[in-house]
Amino acid sequence: MSQLSEQPAGTSVPTSADVARLAGVSRATVSYVLNDNTSVRISEPTRRRVREAAADLGYVPHAAARSLRAGHTRMVLLPAARSPAGPLYQRFLTGLETGLRRLDYTVVQYGSAGMDADEAARAWAELRPVAVVSPGNIALTPYGTGVLTRSGAKAVITLGPQPVEGAHALVVDQREVGGAAVRHLLSRGRRGIGVVMPQEPGLAPFAEPRLAGAVRAVEESGADARVRPLPLRYEEESAADLAARWRTLGLDAVFAYDDEYAMLLMRALQDAGIGVPAETAVIGADDLMLGRLLRPRLSSVTMELATAQSPAEMIDRLVQSPGGAPERHYPLRATVVARESS
Amino acid sequence: MSQLSEQPAGTSVPTSADVARLAGVSRATVSYVLNDNTSVRISEPTRRRVREAAADLGYVPHAAARSLRAGHTRMVLLPAARSPAGPLYQRFLTGLETGLRRLDYTVVQYGSAGMDADEAARAWAELRPVAVVSPGNIALTPYGTGVLTRSGAKAVITLGPQPVEGAHALVVDQREVGGAAVRHLLSRGRRGIGVVMPQEPGLAPFAEPRLAGAVRAVEESGADARVRPLPLRYEEESAADLAARWRTLGLDAVFAYDDEYAMLLMRALQDAGIGVPAETAVIGADDLMLGRLLRPRLSSVTMELATAQSPAEMIDRLVQSPGGAPERHYPLRATVVARESS
Structure with a gap:
């Protein structure tokens, strides 16, 4: 294997050798100073001279060369999020990114549009990340985790509602979202409860546990009530079809998966002459601004991760000492915001 | 500088040497085959043996080592999008990512949450990308582009409505969005036209050219009409304040920046007893599903990039032959979808 150079051939990219020359020190000293290596005693004036030379030349260290030298990277791969999973997931990813960066990891997002899960795993592996966080909507296989x-x-680490064989999993328990919605509807005296099941790709892993939580809440209540799953596409026509059949279903309430599906279905119910909440109570989830703008104002389930240790710290611990328990369950704390629609 | 090894020390990561041993060929041959290098004649059975050995061992090439050997990377950095700029921008980024991957670039997104523009530029530079696409809401400085x-x-390359000194710019001209909205309102006989100016951070570079396009459309029409900018925060209270003052403003129409602000303002106007569209016409932009669910149904401006050459091809051309014109303007094609609110 040939000697690798930090400097792309044929360009005038400043190298650590240039910094060393300008500062009048060795390249090793440049490396110690710019990597904040404190195992070697270097005087403060020298450190300052090196930093000034680097700034003058516009030199920045080369992450790839550094990680090849060190024998490992500090790169954590977060596959780019185009998840339909809502604002909780967005907040989670932002917090994870900030937390990992504070722990001195380089956080990189790698898109996987148009790849299958194994292609994506191979592409991610080429970047030699020290940790990979895979969103719940990519079904990583045992082959992929092996690569x-x-x-x-x-x-x-896989995120989302379902664990994946061979990978650590942050399993976010979505059942409580359905449970909280249904307990609220039962407390309002409702007994025929529809649960919207979105038909869009990628949502089933979230919708199914929400339905399971809804069913369990009815069982635990001892009430003479029932839960009925309602397939729905995020299209006006699908909602109008469902609304046209509504009175044959014998329902007096619906947990509509989230606020956007709730807006779609509530509009269709109203257009079909079904009073909300008089004839049918409606509740969504995520507590979006739009819910407060609807008439009647939309009731909603808010959720937050109930966890003491931050996910960034957990990932850092896994990197430091690989192995250990393959799953970690993150319970969701779900709270109902009751407004006019239920 | 010490000899760099492709293999992190102390792990059992399969290397190209392992592949070479299993396939009974040299490491050079492994490299030629796996990098699809056709400048060297290697028989198809040998190529197959190398590929099978790589698959058996779960070997994937190391992007960083490969790019250090080659003296350049194929990595294009798209800073992670948390832009409030709407669905057009999302579609654009997805198309760019797919197009670049088809041209054999590695597309990586790098978050910049909590960094200023110069810190972000230094962090991006550490990854040694061959091209960087910076979103419009990060104000890259000449220092940052120099690094x-x-x-x-x-x-x-900077995206967005405003060019940045020292960088190539894909300048998407937002004026036509405001122009199309206002020409529509004028054609409906409206003469006092408000234009919502969102007060949320990062939106001014989009809102200001939309306002400029609205003003120009009135001037060009020759109509005895006027445009009035209306600052609005994306909060119910801000919308209620504006609605309470509405009748003192002498307006009979409003272009509400986009569909979400339109929904917010239309709700506040209705709650204040102002008829839409009888007393005030409302039009948004982006043609979101929610607009069709409102009553009255919301009119909206849709937009698409009007461009023959794909942005991925343009970036590829810049990488192949750097230099050249620093700006390229992408006109927007804006079309009004007239519904009930205007």
């Missing part, structure tokens, strides 16, 4: 682990990833 | 260029980036 990543063999390429040096210390931790492969 | 990126000196670290080897052949093209630094």
Whole structure:
């Protein structure tokens, strides 16, 4: 294998050698100073001279060369989020990114549009990340996690409602969202409860546990009530079809998966002459602004992760000591915001 | 500088040496085959043996080592999008990502949450991308583009409505969005036209050209009409304040920046007893589903990029031959979808 150079051939990219020359020190000293290595004593004036030379030249260290030298990277791969999973997931990813960066990881997002899960895993492995966080809507296979682990990833973590074989999993328990919605509807005296099941791709792993939580809440209540799943596409026509059949279903309430589906269905029910909440109570989830703008104002379930240790710290621990329990369950704390629609 | 190894020390990551041993060929041959290098004649059975050995071992090439060997990377950095700029921008980024991957670039997104523009540029430079695409809501400085260029980036491209000194710019002309909305309102006989100016951070670069396009459309029409900018925060209270003052403003129409602000303002106007469209016509932009669910149904401006050459091809051309014209203007084609609110 040929000697690798930090400097792309044929360009005038400043190198650490240029910094060393300008500062009048060795390249090793430049490396110690710019990598904040404190195992070697270097005087403060020298450190300052090196930093000034680097700034003058516009030199920045080369992450790839540094990680090849160190034998490992500090890169954590978050596949780019085009998840339909809503604002909780967005907040979670932002917090994870900030937390990992504070722990001195380089956080990189890698898109996977148009790839299958194994292609995506191979592409991610080429970047040699030390940890990979895979969103719940990519069904990582045991083969894919194997490719990543063999390429040096210390931790492969899947997010979302379902664990994946061979990977660590942050399993966010969605059942409580359905449970909280149904307990609220039961407390309002409703007994025939529809649960919207979105037909859009990628949502079933979220919708199914919400339905399971709804069913369990009815069982635990001892009430003479029933739950009925209602398939719905996010299209006006699908909602109008459902609304046209509504009175044959014998329902007096609906948990509409989230606020957007709730807006769609509530509009269709109103257009079909079904009073909300008089004839049918409606509740969504996520507590979006739009819910407060609807008439009647939309009731909603808000949720937050109930966790003491931050996910960034958990990932750091997995990187430091790989192995251990493959799953970690993150319960959701779900709270009902009761407004006029239920 | 010490000899760099492709294999992190102390792990059992399969290397190209392992593949070479299993396939009974040299490491050079492994490299030629797996990098699809056709400058060397290698028989198809040998190629197949190398590929099978790589698959058996779960070997994937190391992007960083490969790019250090090659002296350049194929990495294009798209800073992670948390832009409030709407669905057009999302579609644009997805198309760009797919197009670049088809041209054999590695597309990586790098978050910049909590960093200022210069910190972000330095962090991006550490990854030694061959091209950087910066979203319009990060105000890249000439210093930042200099750091990126000196670290080897052949093209630094800013997206969004405003060019940045020292960088190539894809300038998407937002004026036509305001122009199309106002021409529609004028054709409905409206003469006192409010234009919502969102007060949320990052939106001014989009809102200001939309306002400018609205003003110009009135001037060009020759109509005895006027345009009035209306600051609005995306909060119910701000919308209620504006609605309470509405009848003192002498307006009979409003272009509400986009559909979400339109929904907010239309709800506040209705709650204040102002008829839509009888007393005030309302039009948004983006043609979101929610607009069709409102009553009255919301009129909206849709937009698409009017461009023959794809942005991915343009970036590829800049990488192949750096330099050239620093700006490229992408006109927007804006079309009004007239519904009940205007």
